[in-house]
Amino acid sequence: ITVVAAAAAFQRRACVASAVHVQHDGQQPIIEIRDPTIARRALMDHAEAFSNRPLNIFPVALVSGPLRRHSDNLTSVPYGPRWRALRCTLNAAVLHPSRLGHMDPLRLEAMDTLVADLRARCGGGSELVVRDILNAAVFPLVARTCFGSGVDDGHVLAMRDLLRAFVLAVDGAKDFAGSKMAKLLHWRRWRRFLAFRGRQAELFLPLINARRNSDRHLGHGGGLTPYLDLLLDVRVPVDDDDDHTAGGNKALRPLTDDELVSLLSEFLGAGPGTVVSSMEWTLAHLVLQPDVQNNIRREVDAVEGALSEAHVRQMPYMRAVVLESLRLHPPIPFALRDVADQGNAAVVGYAAANVPTEGARAHFNLGEIGRDKNAWTDPDAFRPERFLAGGEGEGVGLVPGPKEIKMMPFGAGRRACPGGGLATMHVKSFVAALVREFEWAPPSGADVDLAELDGFFKVMKNPLRAHVTLRPQRG
Numbered sequence: 301i302t303v304v305a306a307a308a309a310f311q312r313r314a315c316v317a318s319a320v321h322v323q324h325d326g327q328q329p330i331i332e333i334r335d336p337t338i339a340r341r342a343l344m345d346h347a348e349a350f351s352n353r354p355l356n357i358f359p360v361a362l363v364s365g366p367l368r369r370h371s372d373n374l375t376s377v378p379y380g381p382r383w384r385a386l387r388c389t390l391n392a393a394v395l396h397p398s399r400l401g402h403m404d405p406l407r408l409e410a411m412d413t414l415v416a417d418l419r420a421r422c423g424g425g426s427e428l429v430v431r432d433i434l435n436a437a438v439f440p441l442v443a444r445t446c447f448g449s450g451v452d453d454g455h456v457l458a459m460r461d462l463l464r465a466f467v468l469a470v471d472g473a474k475d476f477a478g479s480k481m482a483k484l485l486h487w488r489r490w491r492r493f494l495a496f497r498g499r500q501a502e503l504f505l506p507l508i509n510a511r512r513n514s515d516r517h518l519g520h521g522g523g524l525t526p527y528l529d530l531l532l533d534v535r536v537p538v539d540d541d542d543d544h545t546a547g548g549n550k551a552l553r554p555l556t557d558d559e560l561v562s563l564l565s566e567f568l569g570a571g572p573g574t575v576v577s578s579m580e581w582t583l584a585h586l587v588l589q590p591d592v593q594n595n596i597r598r599e600v601d602a603v604e605g606a607l608s609e610a611h612v613r614q615m616p617y618m619r620a621v622v623l624e625s626l627r628l629h630p631p632i633p634f635a636l637r638d639v640a641d642q643g644n645a646a647v648v649g650y651a652a653a654n655v656p657t658e659g660a661r662a663h664f665n666l667g668e669i670g671r672d673k674n675a676w677t678d679p680d681a682f683r684p685e686r687f688l689a690g691g692e693g694e695g696v697g698l699v700p701g702p703k704e705i706k707m708m709p710f711g712a713g714r715r716a717c718p719g720g721g722l723a724t725m726h727v728k729s730f731v732a733a734l735v736r737e738f739e740w741a742p743p744s745g746a747d748v749d750l751a752e753l754d755g756f757f758k759v760m761k762n763p764l765r766a767h768v769t770l771r772p773q774r775g
């Protein structure tokens with residue numbers, strides 16, 4: 301959640317001409333990188349220097365003072381043994397490719413719920429705004445991946461509402477970032493913002509304690525282990541220092557309640573918003589390009605029965621569509637890094653004497669990087685075919701390898717997003733179900749507006765409205 305929140309705090313900059321742009325946000329210089337070659341040099345060749353995010357990633361600190369480091373999540377923890385332990389835990393839980401199929405029962409249930417909801421709303425055919433409908437299906441899926449399938453609907457709804465309110469508050473927090481005077485002027489909103497932390501704890505701690513006191517090791521039976529269970533079992537180094545760990549001080553401890561709340565809210569914040577944003581952008585392009593929709597339908601209609609992970613994994617055109625959507629509309633606008641010293645600033649191509657860059661942040665502009673005209677022909681066009689065999693994007697994956705960056709919607713280097721496989725599996729599966737059951741067309745007398753809004757997530761400025769019609773029964 302901190303990654304996406306941070307992105308919200310720093311809106312898209314006006315200057316798009318140069319590959320690197322420096323400005324101050326009132327507190328520290330921000331070096332914005334828009335060029336994939338510079339991004340690769342920093343994140344791959346100088347990975348060591350660009351492996352941490354800024355500590356003060358929110359416009360205001362949620363937990364301040366010495367307590368701050370004690371409530372780290374994976375996004376904020378410095379690169380080191382604790383980061384490694386947390387990242388392995390997340391991978392082991394749900395993100396490892398071998399685990400994606402274990403989520404089929406939960407995902408298929410969520411897809412059925414979504415299809416039933418849309419059927420009920422569209423009748424013979426009707427115009428719908430889809431974002432909230434998508435979110436209503438995706439959020440419970442992510443919440444149950446996190447807390448287990450036993451969490452009741454009321455609790456899921458409360459978490460969803462809290463997260464939604466938090467997103468709005470982060471967008472609003474820009475007004476009081478930075479200055480004490482602004483905090484005084486906006487004190488009501490500032491206090492409300494700080495209260496989120498407490499409300500998250502109130503919602504999560506009963507679930508954490510219930511799980512802690514249950515026989516949670518029984519009954520997974522080779523199925524999906526909730527993320528929370530793994531967090532309760534993990535032990536992290538007491539001393540988060542590579543030298544000490546290597547030197548023998550390998551004392552371990554369980555995670556604190558504060559850390560658990562941070563990690564769980566990171567999971568709930570990272571998943572649904574990004575996935576729904578990506579689904580909405582993808583559907584918008586399908587509405588605009590019926591030929592693309594039909595190509596997907598050919599792959600989807602070839603599947604008999606449930607759209608399992610194994611089936612969806614075998615759909616090259618669908619994969620290409622989702623990659624193209626992420627290239628053009630990365631749901632998180634920026635990847636952030638610390639630029640600890642002047643030397644690191646030189647790596648990204650900026651070390652001018654007139655702006656001290658010591659202690660700066662690097663903002664990798666993911667949208668601009670994905671539309672680089674040296675990497676792509678006609679970079680602003682939605683053309684999934686580029687990712688098929690023989691296309692200029694053949695071999696491009698979710699996260700770039702060390703040699704070349706052509707797009708990086710999930711970031712790059714050591715701190716790249718570990719959730720890409722899971723997220724794209726969700727997007728592909730839901731879109732497959734929606735294209736199988738419904739025809740998607742523009743609303744009558746209106747067009748689809750592809751304008752972007754860089755808020756907490758990069759979303760459609762005007763939420764997608766589509767004419768949705770139930771397809772005739774097949775076979």
Ligand code: HEM
Pocket residue numbers: 303374375376387566567570571574575578630631632634635636708709710711712713714715716717718719720722723724
């Ligand atoms: C379409 C969906 C998603 C997009 C576009 C996305 C994008 C990103 C980006 C751009 C970053 C920063 C990478 C960097 O700094 O190089 C990131 C980090 C992260 N994401 Fe995602 N993400 C998505 C879904 C998810 C999901 C589903 C999860 C977890 C369930 C997740 C968990 C994380 C975590 C934990 C980090 C921090 C990793 C670290 O610092 O080691 N993300 N994500």
